[in-house]
Amino acid sequence: MHQPESMPTRGPHTIPLETRRESLVARIADNQRYDLAIIGGGATGLGLALDAASRGYSVVVVEATDFAQGTSSRSTKLVHGGVRYLAQGNVSLVYEALHERTTLLNNAPHLAQPLAFVMPCYKFWEQSFYGVGLVLYDALAGRKSLGRTRFLNKTRTLQDLPNLNTRGLKGAIKYWDGQFDDARLALALGRTAAQHGALLLNYCEAVALTHADGSVSGLIVRDTETDQRYAIQASCVVNAAGVWVDALRDLDAQATQEKHSKIVAPSQGVHIVVDRDFLPGDHALIVPHTTDGRVLFAVPWLGKVIIGTTDTPRHDLSREPTPFKEELEFILRESARYLARAPQRDDIKSLWVGLRPLVKPPQDDSGNTKKISREHTILISKSKLVTVTGGKWTTYRAMAQDVLTQCIKANLLAQRASCLTENLPLVGAQSGEVISHQMSVAPSIAAYGDEATYLNTLPGTQRALGGGLTEAMVRFAVRHEYARTVEDVLARRSRLLFLDAALALSVADAVGQIIAEETGQSGNVAAFKKLAQHYLTLPAA
Numbered sequence: 001m002h003q004p005e006s007m008p009t010r011g012p013h014t015i016p017l018e019t020r021r022e023s024l025v026a027r028i029a030d031n032q033r034y035d036l037a038i039i040g041g042g043a044t045g046l047g048l049a050l051d052a053a054s055r056g057y058s059v060v061v062v063e064a065t066d067f068a069q070g071t072s073s074r075s076t077k078l079v080h081g082g083v084r085y086l087a088q089g090n091v092s093l094v095y096e097a098l099h100e101r102t103t104l105l106n107n108a109p110h111l112a113q114p115l116a117f118v119m120p121c122y123k124f125w126e127q128s129f130y131g132v133g134l135v136l137y138d139a140l141a142g143r144k145s146l147g148r149t150r151f152l153n154k155t156r157t158l159q160d161l162p163n164l165n166t167r168g169l170k171g172a173i174k175y176w177d178g179q180f181d182d183a184r185l186a187l188a189l190g191r192t193a194a195q196h197g198a199l200l201l202n203y204c205e206a207v208a209l210t211h212a213d214g215s216v217s218g219l220i221v222r223d224t225e226t227d228q229r230y231a232i233q234a235s236c237v238v239n240a241a242g243v244w245v246d247a248l249r250d251l252d253a254q255a256t257q258e259k260h261s262k263i264v265a266p267s268q269g270v271h272i273v274v275d276r277d278f279l280p281g282d283h284a285l286i287v288p289h290t291t292d293g294r295v296l297f298a299v300p301w302l303g304k305v306i307i308g309t310t311d312t313p314r315h316d317l318s319r320e321p322t323p324f325k326e327e328l329e330f331i332l333r334e335s336a337r338y339l340a341r342a343p344q345r346d347d348i349k350s351l352w353v354g355l356r357p358l359v360k361p362p363q364d365d366s367g368n369t370k371k372i373s374r375e376h377t378i379l380i381s382k383s384k385l386v387t388v389t390g391g392k393w394t395t396y397r398a399m400a401q402d403v404l405t406q407c408i409k410a411n412l413l414a415q416r417a418s419c420l421t422e423n424l425p426l427v428g429a430q431s432g433e434v435i436s437h438q439m440s441v442a443p444s445i446a447a448y449g450d451e452a453t454y455l456n457t458l459p460g461t462q463r464a465l466g467g468g469l470t471e472a473m474v475r476f477a478v479r480h481e482y483a484r485t486v487e488d489v490l491a492r493r494s495r496l497l498f499l500d501a502a503l504a505l506s507v508a509d510a511v512g513q514i515i516a517e518e519t520g521q522s523g524n525v526a527a528f529k530k531l532a533q534h535y536l537t538l539p540a541a
């Protein structure tokens with residue numbers, strides 16, 4: 001197994017691993033044979049990398065763009081058991097997710113915290129109807145409960161949600177789940193995997209699979225910064241490319257002439273972000289049944305409020321999908337039904353779209369994604385390409401465990417140590433210091449957990465750029481978090497693009513300047529400015 005260049009010293013003054021691109025590319029070029037090669041650096045691929053690397057397998061992960069650039073940075077940011085799956089009678093799915101919720105909160109307390117949800121009731125029957133389910137939800141969590149489900153009268157409801165529409169309000173049910181910073185968690189997973197020896201490379205696309213005797217033997221990757229290609233050999237290749245898994249399954253099938261059908265039915269989810277005064281306090285609002293039967297959330301997150309999401313079938317797989325007019329209208333219309341002072345188009349600070357990799361049951365072409373499975377699917381092709389997709393962020397760890405079990409069963413990996421990730425703190429939570437950091441408040445150095453001590457030694461700690469971002473954070477992102485571009489920093493190391501795209505736009509030049517000092521490259525400021533406009537552009541009214 002390849003050892004990282006310098007293992008960090010443990011304790012409160014941990015020195016993070018460096019992520020200098022030249023040395024990462026040099027390792028890729030090394031032509032080493034890996035136990036496991038993973039295509040895709042989202043929640044699924046990075047979670048798998050951590051599980052495998054911590055068991056002692058040699059692991060390489062290639063990501064075509066940036067880590068978490070796909071769906072994994074565009075979620076509703078909830079660590080949840082999935083109350084609505086309970087309504088569908090899927091108790092085992094909920095039980096597993098509740099277990100995973102606690103594990104995540106324990107292993108990354110700087111990036112994931114409990115959050116109280118308030119479900120307002122406007123009809124008498126709603127409190128008892130939803131109340132039974134939510135009491136059961138809490139009971140399923142057992143000792144892992146984050147707080148008891150409670151019934152609130154109208155006065156208590158308005159204390160928790162002061163901007164709630166009071167007309168016809170009977171009361172509410174309050175229950176607990178969790179919330180997190182999805183992109184930073186993805187990076188923490190990857191960086192922790194790297195501590196265990198995994199090699200991770202972003203801006204490195206898998207362009208072909210290699211086969212020997214009818215079985216996958218590795219892949220060809222392209223460094224998208226230099227266009228240089230490299231061959232990687234691996235005993236086991238896992239396709240964790242999210243909504244894009246079918247493209248790699250196609251490559252595999254072409255080489256082996258195996259017949260196969262597409263398995264992903266993408267579904268688009270749109271979120272808008274508005275100021276906190278639309279949802280003052282520390283409680284999230286959940287509407288379990290909107291006019292068209294969907295769930296709508298308004299969640300306080302990093303000093304703003306996220307409202308969403310939609311669930312619209314989509315057939316193209318754009319990297320930056322555009323919202324449909326009806327989706328924005330739906331979010332604004334439903335918000336206005338529940339918020340006394342409701343956001344208008346002009347109040348939107350950012351709008352972003354993510355694609356759910358929902359798994360299509362064989363022979364289902366109905367296009368109705370709400371009925372499609374949200375559990376993960378693992379497929380092993382005739383040529384032994386392992387594909388994993390579906391599921392949700394909250395259950396990434398259980399998915400990784402399942403994938404490795406299947407790979408071992410199929411003799412693609414030798415049996416090694418059993419899974420260690422249940423009690424494996426991620427970078428930022430490894431010193432044993434007690435960390436409690438509310439995710440609803442504005443971004444700060446608290447997101448770095450125990451790495452804040454080290455961060456404070458970098459140049460530019462006192463130079464605030466805006467939105468909680470400092471010069472030192474940009475340097476940290478480049479030196480230790482694989483950031484290459486202004487977008488990497490402003491979309492996923494800091495979350496400014498998602499929180500306030502105009503503010504992100506205003507700091508882009510300063511971020512580009514610091515990246516240039518660190519890497520000698522421009523950081524692609526112009527491309528970021530164009531992207532930020534995309535997050536500010538609403539579909540025509």
Ligand SMILES: Cc1cc2nc3c(=O)[nH]c(=O)nc-3n(C[C@H](O)[C@H](O)[C@H](O)COP(=O)(O)OP(=O)(O)OC[C@H]3O[C@@H](n4cnc5c(N)ncnc54)[C@H](O)[C@@H]3O)c2cc1C
Binds near residue numbers: 044065072076204356
């Ligand atoms: C709107 C929305 C809200 C959601 N909210 C929640 C929530 O609140 N809680 C929750 O638990 N879950 C939520 N989810 C689900 C969760 O976000 C996803 O299940 C999860 O992020 C999927 O991760 P992934 O790694 O499989 O996919 P991705 O994050 O998309 O990662 C796949 C990666 O593969 C890369 N890739 C593709 N092709 C190649 C190639 N050829 N070479 C190299 N790399 C490649 C892509 O660039 C991408 O980064 C939500 C999903 C959506 C869409």
